Amino acid sequence: MSTYTNAKELSNLVLGKTTDYCSQYNPELLQAVPRSLNRDSLGLKAEQLPFVGEDVWYGYELSWLNDKGKPVVAVAEFSFPCTSANIVESKSFKLYLNSFNQTKFSSWQQVESALSADLSATADAIANVKLFPVNNCPALALSADNALCIDDLDVEINHYQLAPEILSTANRNQESQVEEYLVCHLLKSNCLITNQPDWASIYINYRGKQICHKSLLKYLISFRQHNEFHEQCVERIFCDIQRFCEIKSLSVFARYTRRGGLDINPFRSTIEKKAPKLRTLRQ
Structure with missing residues (x-):
């Protein structure tokens, strides 16, 4: 269990x-959750993050009324920079999106502007919002991707409890430098507050001494009974690989399955700020 489970910042959440x-x-x-809660435990400072990246969310249950009272439905893409002070708590996000259901808006642009302004205020950083028709x-x-499973x-x-020490010898005896793009569909963690299971495919692209695939798989499976938010799991994986393995460049991208009409897809990298456009079958 993470050391910040009982942090006062979490006590008033609707989750x-x-x-x-x-x-x-x-x-x-x-509702906002400070990113510092888990970054403090990882020894990360906001001004000296070892990664760039973003959190990309997709909303599948967004609807509102037009000026004549007719329902409109859309799919939404939300992206938050990993440098934002806060993450948006997911249940509050769902409740907020539901509040659009019986509200009239004059245009798609008005909805998009409201979403962007509200989410930016919560994250304390610019949130990018794009709305799409549900069929496009x-x-x-x-x-398809070319990652090695x-x-x-x-x-x-x-x-089945987090064991980062598994990585301590993952490439100790390796000399050759490689570049690999790996994927594991077995990642499961649990919500920090409710203990509900969170399922994901995790993509790891790195350059450096080759990481033992069996050790990496064991490490990722050790999240199975670990309680942490999506974004925090990805940052932990990034930091553990970087700490134990001699890596020159690293990207970690998790594609989580949706819950309540939202999926969360954190991306952290030493080289790329934007997450790749990738969607798995389970999403």
Whole structure:
């Protein structure tokens, strides 16, 4: 369990509590979680982050009324820079999006502007918002990738609680420099507050001494009973690989399955600020 589970910043969250759904636009429903809560435990300072990147969310259940009261539906893409002071707590995000349901807006642009302004205020950084018709969102097209899947390796698993020490010898005896693009679809962690399971495919692109694939797989499986938010898991994975393995460049990208009409896809990298456009079958 993470050391910040009982942090006072989490005590007032709606997550894990019974709540009423509001169908009239209400930006006050949004709640923020300081990124510093887990970054302090990782020894990360806001002014000296070892990565760049963003958190990309997709909203599949966004609807509002036009001026004549007719429902409009859309798919939304939200992106937040990893340098924002806060993450948006996901349940409050869902409640906020539901508050659009019975509210009239004159145009798609008005909705987009409201979303951008409210989410930027919550994250304390510019949030980029794009709305798409439900039958035409290019970013959500299924696309093939050339990542090497490590799921079928024959390994014995003894750790289902986070065990970063598994990586301590992952490339100790390696001399040659390689560049690899790996994927594991077995990542599972649990919500920090509710203990609900979070499922993801995680893509790791690195250059440096070759990492033992079996050790990496065991390490990723050790998240199975670990409690942490999506964004925090990805930053932990990034930092653990960087700490234990001699890596010259590293990108870590998790594609989480959706819950309540939202999926969260954190991306952290030493070289690229923007997440690749990639969608898995499970999304």
